[in-house]
Amino acid sequence: MARTVSCYDCGNTYAFDERKRCACGEPLWFETTPDEFAWDDAGAIDDAWRYIDALPVSNPTGVAPGGTPLVRAERLDEYAGCTLSLKHEGQNPTGSFKDRGSAVGIGYALEAGQAWVGTVSHGNMALSMSAYAAGAGLDCAVFVPADTPAERLELIGRHDPEIFRVEGDYGRLYADTLSLDAPVNFVNSDTPLRVAGQKTVAYEIVEQSAPDAPDAIVLPVSSGGQASAVWKALRELETAGAIDEIPRLYFCQAAACDPIAAAYRDDEPRVTPVTPEETIAVSIANADPPSGTRALAAARETGGAVVSVPDAAIRDAMDRLATRVGLSVEPSSAVAVAGVRRLAQRGEIEPSDDVVTVLTGSGYKERYDADVRSRTIDLDDVERELASVVGR
Amino acid sequence: MARTVSCYDCGNTYAFDERKRCACGEPLWFETTPDEFAWDDAGAIDDAWRYIDALPVSNPTGVAPGGTPLVRAERLDEYAGCTLSLKHEGQNPTGSFKDRGSAVGIGYALEAGQAWVGTVSHGNMALSMSAYAAGAGLDCAVFVPADTPAERLELIGRHDPEIFRVEGDYGRLYADTLSLDAPVNFVNSDTPLRVAGQKTVAYEIVEQSAPDAPDAIVLPVSSGGQASAVWKALRELETAGAIDEIPRLYFCQAAACDPIAAAYRDDEPRVTPVTPEETIAVSIANADPPSGTRALAAARETGGAVVSVPDAAIRDAMDRLATRVGLSVEPSSAVAVAGVRRLAQRGEIEPSDDVVTVLTGSGYKERYDADVRSRTIDLDDVERELASVVGR
Numbered sequence: 001m002a003r004t005v006s007c008y009d010c011g012n013t014y015a016f017d018e019r020k021r022c023a024c025g026e027p028l029w030f031e032t033t034p035d036e037f038a039w040d041d042a043g044a045i046d047d048a049w050r051y052i053d054a055l056p057v058s059n060p061t062g063v064a065p066g067g068t069p070l071v072r073a074e075r076l077d078e079y080a081g082c083t084l085s086l087k088h089e090g091q092n093p094t095g096s097f098k099d100r101g102s103a104v105g106i107g108y109a110l111e112a113g114q115a116w117v118g119t120v121s122h123g124n125m126a127l128s129m130s131a132y133a134a135g136a137g138l139d140c141a142v143f144v145p146a147d148t149p150a151e152r153l154e155l156i157g158r159h160d161p162e163i164f165r166v167e168g169d170y171g172r173l174y175a176d177t178l179s180l181d182a183p184v185n186f187v188n189s190d191t192p193l194r195v196a197g198q199k200t201v202a203y204e205i206v207e208q209s210a211p212d213a214p215d216a217i218v219l220p221v222s223s224g225g226q227a228s229a230v231w232k233a234l235r236e237l238e239t240a241g242a243i244d245e246i247p248r249l250y251f252c253q254a255a256a257c258d259p260i261a262a263a264y265r266d267d268e269p270r271v272t273p274v275t276p277e278e279t280i281a282v283s284i285a286n287a288d289p290p291s292g293t294r295a296l297a298a299a300r301e302t303g304g305a306v307v308s309v310p311d312a313a314i315r316d317a318m319d320r321l322a323t324r325v326g327l328s329v330e331p332s333s334a335v336a337v338a339g340v341r342r343l344a345q346r347g348e349i350e351p352s353d354d355v356v357t358v359l360t361g362s363g364y365k366e367r368y369d370a371d372v373r374s375r376t377i378d379l380d381d382v383e384r385e386l387a388s389v390v391g392r
Numbered sequence: 393m394a395r396t397v398s399c400y401d402c403g404n405t406y407a408f409d410e411r412k413r414c415a416c417g418e419p420l421w422f423e424t425t426p427d428e429f430a431w432d433d434a435g436a437i438d439d440a441w442r443y444i445d446a447l448p449v450s451n452p453t454g455v456a457p458g459g460t461p462l463v464r465a466e467r468l469d470e471y472a473g474c475t476l477s478l479k480h481e482g483q484n485p486t487g488s489f490k491d492r493g494s495a496v497g498i499g500y501a502l503e504a505g506q507a508w509v510g511t512v513s514h515g516n517m518a519l520s521m522s523a524y525a526a527g528a529g530l531d532c533a534v535f536v537p538a539d540t541p542a543e544r545l546e547l548i549g550r551h552d553p554e555i556f557r558v559e560g561d562y563g564r565l566y567a568d569t570l571s572l573d574a575p576v577n578f579v580n581s582d583t584p585l586r587v588a589g590q591k592t593v594a595y596e597i598v599e600q601s602a603p604d605a606p607d608a609i610v611l612p613v614s615s616g617g618q619a620s621a622v623w624k625a626l627r628e629l630e631t632a633g634a635i636d637e638i639p640r641l642y643f644c645q646a647a648a649c650d651p652i653a654a655a656y657r658d659d660e661p662r663v664t665p666v667t668p669e670e671t672i673a674v675s676i677a678n679a680d681p682p683s684g685t686r687a688l689a690a691a692r693e694t695g696g697a698v699v700s701v702p703d704a705a706i707r708d709a710m711d712r713l714a715t716r717v718g719l720s721v722e723p724s725s726a727v728a729v730a731g732v733r734r735l736a737q738r739g740e741i742e743p744s745d746d747v748v749t750v751l752t753g754s755g756y757k758e759r760y761d762a763d764v765r766s767r768t769i770d771l772d773d774v775e776r777e778l779a780s781v782v783g784r
Contacts, residue, residue: 044436135718157764158714168771322550326527365756372549379560
């Protein structure tokens with residue numbers, strides 16, 4: 001079945017397998033304009049396949065992604081400076097939002113009779129693609145930097161992909177895999193199949209917020225793939241009349257590697273590469289984001305913005321999420337929560353704004369050195385020790 | 393609001409806060425007989441609060457547990473010797489089935505105006521209770537063995553509970569915390585509040601399997617809390633006419649610590665403590681399960697059984713789940729999948745049986761030493777190296 005992809009910038013259209021990116025240089029996404037979105041069953045969302053009419057697959061199998069909770073986080077309203085809700089993507093099958101895109105990529109590969117899929121990632125995307133390929137009986141090529149630590153590969157290795165440790169400029173791999181002559185479907189960061197699947201997080205957010213769409217949606221941004229997907233989904237919903245107005249889109253980066261935020265604050269028309277510094281938000285430290293300019297356009301056209309936050313703010317956000325909401329998230333996810341606070345401090349977000357922040361991945365997949373507070377007691381002293389802490 | 397608890401064995405009933413266990417020595421569960429279960433919206437399950445009429449809470453807040461996928465695992469049918477589906481509890485908010493019970497415990501504590509909750513656990517239950525308490529603004533006392541490694545505590549510590557490292561016989565703590573004079577609500581392994589919340593996994597399984605209930609449901613068993621909960625839920629569904637027949641219940645343990653399986657195979661009327669040996673299934677190695685006899689009764693009365701499996705079979709099951717279904721689970725979860733195979737080999741489960749196995753927790757919270765297969769290549773050789781693996 002021929003499907004059309006189009007360019008958000010110059011408007012060109014192509015058949016899906018004709019080109020990987022637009023002749024103008026910008027990324028492509030699937031042209032879909034669902035005529036309607038069914039809201040009949042009052043927002044009970046099993047999973048992302050609820051929205052299959054808007055996706056380039058027909059009969060997906062495997063573990064369904066999505067259907068994640070939208071959590072009202074009133075205990076963070078004061079910190080965040082808004083009426084805050086959190087979309088908990090750590091509850092996807094492999095613990096991150098990436099499963100939405102991977103499931104579509106794998107589904108398409110199965111329908112197209114492709115034996116191999118691939119990905120350029122040593123993090124969530126690699127884990128997600130390896131797992132989904134394993135479930136579908138497809139082979140998966142995973143490209144990681146040669147110096148990736150063994151512990152990081154151990155999780156991915158459980159699903160038994162073909163792992164290639166690449167010596168050289170890892171950043172070149174995105175472009176290289178697009179032009180490879182190999183029968184491998186690379187479902188990378190901002191490819192049309194991944195972007196299509198990632199749209200479902202926005203459909204869910206809007207449905208879970210019904211009848212009123214949020215005033216703003218906030219995401220961490222790396223390649224710009226999810227940012228693009230959310231924008232595309234909201235545009236479709238507006239076209240379909242399911243929402244009156246597109247929520248403002250805010251994207252957040254780590255200050256140590258913030259090419260999109262830099263272009264936004266410098267009023268640049270396009271995103272250009274930066275030289276990254278160290279940050280705990282490793283998984284979003286993309287110095288040359290392939291959909292950076294598309295993300296920039298999304299923020300501007302929706303009346304949003306792109307901001308960056310320092311590591312100290314990221315750590316603080318992680319701690320607040322864990323101790324006041326009970327959610328442990330990755331540093332890259334916490335970036336968006338720290339970003340909301342920054343936006344509120346700058347007056348771009350107001351206390352009465354309904355803001356949904358996407359928590360992209362579970363923190364339990366990461367381990368940190370920490371001095372964990374505890375006390376050692378004797379079994380016979382349990383009652384007395386407990387009373388001294390609990391009080392009367 | 394007074395709620396009644398009852399004994400499955402002698403039939404005594406009490407008000408909930410009157411006793412912790414029955415005078416006969418057996419555990420108590422909430423008396424609830426919902427008049428009907430609504431199936432109107434064709435099985436779209438948002439989360440476990442769908443079943444709130446059957447639970448001892450009225451207005452729960454926080455991150456909703458449940459609503460996890462039921463995955464048809466045809467690629468394991470041959471291995472498992474049945475028509476296999478998997479309930480993926482790793483997709484709960486803190487990555488395990490424990491969230492169902494914790495959410496009810498926390499919800500009850502909030503409604504009752506209790507400031508402190510507690511748990512005796514260094515694993516999933518500790519993580520779950522700490523997170524849910526943090527989200528509710530309650531304090532949480534966590535009792536762990538004194539020699540618990542720091543890494544294990546790091547995850548729990550993120551939610552900032554009061555951690556007590558206890559020197560002495562950790563196994564005594566279950567009984568000790570039941571009789572403590574302290575204003576702490578211990579939502580332990582098989583307490584009525586936890587068992588009530590854990591029922592929801594069975595409601596979901598039946599609803600997701602509709603119109604026909606599964607022929608059998610298989611679980612790993614430790615304290616016997618979840619086993620009891622599933623049995624209770626199925627009895628309620630049968631009473632309500634939602635199912636015609638209760639599925640056979642099979643419980644699985646690690647051979648190194650299998651008091652319930654031992655009592656089953658020796659035709660004992662009650663479960664007695666064992667001396668455990670080492671196993672990778674650490675989190676279900678409960679040598680003196682407080683609801684062991686209740687679980688034994690559940691298996692017998694439903695026409696099921698209790699089996700145990702060696703560590704090699706557990707590891708094999710973990711690998712098959714990761715490489716053929718794309719799900720990474722804890723060893724304790726894989727015990728149930730290895731158990732299904734064993735039951736099939738013994739003729740207790742047949743190829744045409746629809747069997748649902750509960751995968752209790754995500755494997756990504758654990759790390760292992762492993763030789764991960766990979767190859768190191770140069771960036772310039774990507775195409776050639778990929779071609780050598782992919783073939784043409």
